[in-house]
Amino acid sequence: MFNFLxxxxxxxxxxxxxxxxxxxxxxxxxxWLDNEITPEFWVGxxxxxxxxxxxxxxxxxxxDDLRARADAExxxxxxxxxxxxxxxxxxxxxxxxxxxxxxGVWQAKPHVILMVGVNGAGKTTSIGKxxxxxxxxxxxxxxxxxxxxxxAAIEQLQVWGERVKVNVVxxxxxxxxxxxxxxxxxxxxxxxxxxxxxxxxxxxQSKTNLMKELEKIARVLQKGxxxxxxxxxxxxxxxxxxxxxxxxxxxxxAAPLTGIVLAKLDGTAKGGIVFxxxxxxxxxxxxxxxxxxxxxxxxxxxxxxxxxxxxG
Amino acid sequence: MFESLSDKLEGVFKRLSGKGKLTEADVDVALRxxxxxxxxxDVNLKVVRQFLERVRARAIGAEVMQSLTxxxxxxKIVNEELIATLGEPAKLDxxxxxxxxxxxxxxxxxxxxxxxxxxALHLRKQGQRSLMVAADTRRPAAIQQLQTLGxxxxxxxxAVDPKTPPPQICADAVKHATASAxxxxxxxxxxxxHIDDDLMKELEQVKSRTNPQETILIVDSMTGQEAVRVADxxxxxxxxxxxxxxxxxxxxxxxxxxSVRSVTGVPIKFLGVGEKPDALExxxxxxxxxxxxxxxxxxxxxxxAQQNLDQxxxxxxxxxxxxxxxxxxxxxxxxxxxxxxxxxxQIMSMIPGFAQVAKEIPEEATEQQFKRIEAIIHSMTxxxxxxxxxxNARRRQRIAAGSGTTVQDVNELMREFKQMQKMMQQLKxxxxxxxxxxxxxxxxx
Numbered sequence: 179m180f181n182f183l184x185x186x187x188x189x190x191x192x193x194x195x196x197x198x199x200x201x202x203x204x205x206x207x208x209x210w211l212d213n214e215i216t217p218e219f220w221v222g223x224x225x226x227x228x229x230x231x232x233x234x235x236x237x238x239x240x241x242d243d244l245r246a247r248a249d250a251e252x253x254x255x256x257x258x259x260x261x262x263x264x265x266x267x268x269x270x271x272x273x274x275x276x277x278x279x280x281x282g283v284w285q286a287k288p289h290v291i292l293m294v295g296v297n298g299a300g301k302t303t304s305i306g307k308x309x310x311x312x313x314x315x316x317x318x319x320x321x322x323x324x325x326x327x328x329x330a331a332i333e334q335l336q337v338w339g340e341r342v343k344v345n346v347v348x349x350x351x352x353x354x355x356x357x358x359x360x361x362x363x364x365x366x367x368x369x370x371x372x373x374x375x376x377x378x379x380x381x382x383q384s385k386t387n388l389m390k391e392l393e394k395i396a397r398v399l400q401k402g403x404x405x406x407x408x409x410x411x412x413x414x415x416x417x418x419x420x421x422x423x424x425x426x427x428x429x430x431x432a433a434p435l436t437g438i439v440l441a442k443l444d445g446t447a448k449g450g451i452v453f454x455x456x457x458x459x460x461x462x463x464x465x466x467x468x469x470x471x472x473x474x475x476x477x478x479x480x481x482x483x484x485x486x487x488x489x490g
Numbered sequence: 491m492f493e494s495l496s497d498k499l500e501g502v503f504k505r506l507s508g509k510g511k512l513t514e515a516d517v518d519v520a521l522r523x524x525x526x527x528x529x530x531x532d533v534n535l536k537v538v539r540q541f542l543e544r545v546r547a548r549a550i551g552a553e554v555m556q557s558l559t560x561x562x563x564x565x566k567i568v569n570e571e572l573i574a575t576l577g578e579p580a581k582l583d584x585x586x587x588x589x590x591x592x593x594x595x596x597x598x599x600x601x602x603x604x605x606x607x608x609x610a611l612h613l614r615k616q617g618q619r620s621l622m623v624a625a626d627t628r629r630p631a632a633i634q635q636l637q638t639l640g641x642x643x644x645x646x647x648x649a650v651d652p653k654t655p656p657p658q659i660c661a662d663a664v665k666h667a668t669a670s671a672x673x674x675x676x677x678x679x680x681x682x683x684h685i686d687d688d689l690m691k692e693l694e695q696v697k698s699r700t701n702p703q704e705t706i707l708i709v710d711s712m713t714g715q716e717a718v719r720v721a722d723x724x725x726x727x728x729x730x731x732x733x734x735x736x737x738x739x740x741x742x743x744x745x746x747x748x749s750v751r752s753v754t755g756v757p758i759k760f761l762g763v764g765e766k767p768d769a770l771e772x773x774x775x776x777x778x779x780x781x782x783x784x785x786x787x788x789x790x791x792x793x794x795a796q797q798n799l800d801q802x803x804x805x806x807x808x809x810x811x812x813x814x815x816x817x818x819x820x821x822x823x824x825x826x827x828x829x830x831x832x833x834x835x836q837i838m839s840m841i842p843g844f845a846q847v848a849k850e851i852p853e854e855a856t857e858q859q860f861k862r863i864e865a866i867i868h869s870m871t872x873x874x875x876x877x878x879x880x881x882n883a884r885r886r887q888r889i890a891a892g893s894g895t896t897v898q899d900v901n902e903l904m905r906e907f908k909q910m911q912k913m914m915q916q917l918k919x920x921x922x923x924x925x926x927x928x929x930x931x932x933x934x935x
Contacts, residue, residue, distance in 0.1 A: 234529030298599025329638035337630030419532035419714025421742035
């Protein structure tokens with residue numbers, strides 16, 4: 179188990195290092211003389227956060243708070259301030275993680291995970307990787323092809339099923355996703371599966387009818403197990419800007435979320451919108467996707483994530 | 491309440507107005523609000539800076555500082571500069587000898603395959619015969635996805651063994667298209683990261699072997715600050731001729747469009763506005779500018795109304811309103827029409843100045859209110875609906891019981907309905923001066 183986690187950590191680092199190396203841009207101007215807090219220092223800090231998709235207003239708030247604190251505590255070292263900021267940011271993410279339900283312990287069998295998100299966020303790929311992740315822990319995994327809308331979404335999940343060697347419950351394109359979920363649940367029980375991961379069609383959070391469909395999938399699952407789904411993970415593309423917060427808000431209303439999978443973190447985007455999400459909705463990031471390969475996936479590490487915000 | 495940029499600027503200048511003549515520093519205070527609005531809309535920080543320099547140069551001129559309405563003058567400049575930066579809409583370049591090759595490129599999940607099908611359908615309406623090429627050999631089932639779409643739309647798809655290198659596939663496809671008299675070839679390439687050197691090289695090869703007339707970057711309208719780096723890299727490596735902004739039917743402000751447009755200088759050609767194959771729209775810079783500024787999108791609202799409303803019913807209702815013969819039955823019908831446009835909060839968010847109000851009202855509350863009003867009217871007899879004056883205390887009690895509401899709720903509705911009728915009377919007699927409130931929607935007055 180520990181080896182496993184360690185391996186993941188290394189993999190995350192690998193993914194993140196790759197990002198740094200491939201970026202030939204110079205570091206943000208966050209290198210200062212260590213006893214002089216200049217106006218440029220604060221501007222540099224602001225720019226770093228804004229360019230990480232932290233959000234304009236959120237950035238101002240954080241930097242203003244930090245300035246007030248620097249004045250009050252007579253902090254004169256920029257390095258110390260940067261350190262404080264990193265600690266605060268990591269703490270915000272870790273706090274959200276601690277309050278999150280169903281962390282670690284699986285009480286139900288099958289443990290049902292519903293994957294939701296907007297179109298193109300990376301749901302199906304994340305499911306493939308998550309399935310591999312659980313298989314490596316010797317769990318019996320079953321997948322449900324709940325995206326019955328998009329052309330060839332079912333086939334896409336089936337390819338992942340073959341790669342990971344887990345079964346996929348699927349109906350025809352156009353079938354009722356609730357029915358797929360119900361069948362998959364029955365099948366998971368019959369086959370003694372430890373975990374059932376349900377794919378859903380991508381939907382923009384502003385489409386009310388499609389959002390209602392998610393509620394229906396949850397209701398159908400609850401016929402089998404009133405506590406299901408035990409986790410509902412929002413897959414968020416790391417390149418998403420301020421709309422990410424709206425996504426989290428609206429999906430939260432339709433299908434109470436338990437966490438976030440931050441996909442495509444191998445690019446140059448930082449995914450800073452997750453701070454606003456953690457702050458407002460107390461939603462933790464659980465996993466990150468760092469590439470197209472099956473093992474490009476890891477548990478989230480707040481400290482590394484924050485460190486990466488300030489590099490490249 | 492201060493949501494839209496113009497509201498915010500009104501606030502800024504009101505605070506400053508006590509001091510007499512406006513100074514450059516005053517303009518800078520206002521520009522800070524503009525900066526924030528653009529950042530919240532995901533316009534890239536560097537693009538924002540350049541943009542504000544242009545706005546500032548104009549604003550400190552006579553236009554703003556001597557204006558009696560400086561807030562509006564700033565908004566006007568910002569809006570004009572935005573429209574200018576977003577640029578003119580451009581058509582696809584299909585000049586010269588057929589087949590014309592269109593290459594679609596972009597990050598993973600930006601919407602290339604869906605857009606390929608939309609373009610093929612759009613071009614068919616113009617009499618073009620397209621061949622879609624499945625050049626995404628990486629993502630599982632990407633080829634099947636294009637084939638399924640092709641089958642649905644009856645558009646041919648060129649697909650071969652996925653072990654074939656994509657540049658080879660594309661070159662062969664163009665040859666095949668020439669031989670088979672297709673007029674357009676649409677290359678659906680795999681999604682890739684702009685920093686993935688191997689895959690960017692592959693795109694360069696596809697380009698050099700097919701010599702496409704159009705190389706279009708597909709940009710997700712939800713993209714944040716990185717849009718600039720992504721577009722810049724694709725443009726430098728492959729060379730772009732146009733942009734298509736996707737998922738515009740969502741609620742993202744779409745500042746990425748401004749970023750991408752200003753860094754590449756190539757025109758925006760279309761907007762993707764839905765999952766259906768015909769959901770491809772021309773681009774209007776003024777509409778996108780309003781959207782980026784959070785100033786509402788009245789034109790889109792009007793379009794949606796035209797598509798969804800029963801014109802005849804609407805005309806009849808309008809006539810009745812003007813004749814002041816509007817009854818509760820008409821009111822109910824109107825409400826049902828409005829519901830067709832989408833959730834009320836979403837409709838409101840498209841109206842200038844209402845975006846913030848819309849945010850503050852929980853969607854369920856408005857839906858509930860709608861349901862309550864519906865239930866109350868449904869619990870009335872036809873006579874009561876036409877002549878609400880007959881509603882005495884007993885009738886009101888019965889209606890409240892029948893609709894699961896309280897007498898207060900019934901009274902509230904009747905009061906608002908009366909007000910609405912009064913207003914219509916004024917309209918009829920020509921005394922009315924616009925609509926002073928949102929009649930019939932308690933809470934928005």
